[in-house]
Amino acid sequence: MAPSTRGRMESSSSIRKSRWTERDTFFLPSPGHLLEFGEEHPQKCTLCAHLLDQRWKEPRCVEACPTGALLFGDLDDPESELTKLWNSGRLEAFHPEFELKPRVKYLAIPKRFIAGAVFLSRDECAEDAKVTLTGRGKKQTVRTNNFGDFEFEGLGEGQAFTVKVEYPGYTSQSFDVRTKTDVYLGEILLKREPKKKSKKR
């Protein structure tokens, strides 16, 4: 957790009462799902702005965390532990695809994988099959091992991908996948391409 302490207006936002009459008004434009609907009105983390205003050094949850899992500090202080960690490249935004430039980032967000095993027949593994993953504007290609296995690791959660399996002489297969959980595509049995009919002379 890594917000700036420069001031509540820079690091947190509040919800104007005049705008919380319609529940959907808040949930639809909240791509990070960071809003909750309380008993009467929407709520979100304020970084304990009311406590920081009273010169608390940290929000309540940071102070109370028994394992030190939360870190709060001033990004304008180049010597702070927070600034060093922030600049290390090890922190990630939650749902970076929304490009919200958040002031709260996370370390070691769990990742998803997509895996499978490719076969040429019931008892023949497809070694060295080409498997291509496309999605999120990127493309990755791997080759199956001698058991026909392949795996793509480090994928974001809830993202849409297409997996294409190709092997010479066999019809390629494609799968649309969403990484709500880790995805195992199971045994993928390729079919031989139909033989082209030769023209009679």
Ligand code: SF4
């Ligand atoms: S206790 Fe933590 S989560 Fe709750 S408002 Fe304060 S900073 Fe946000």
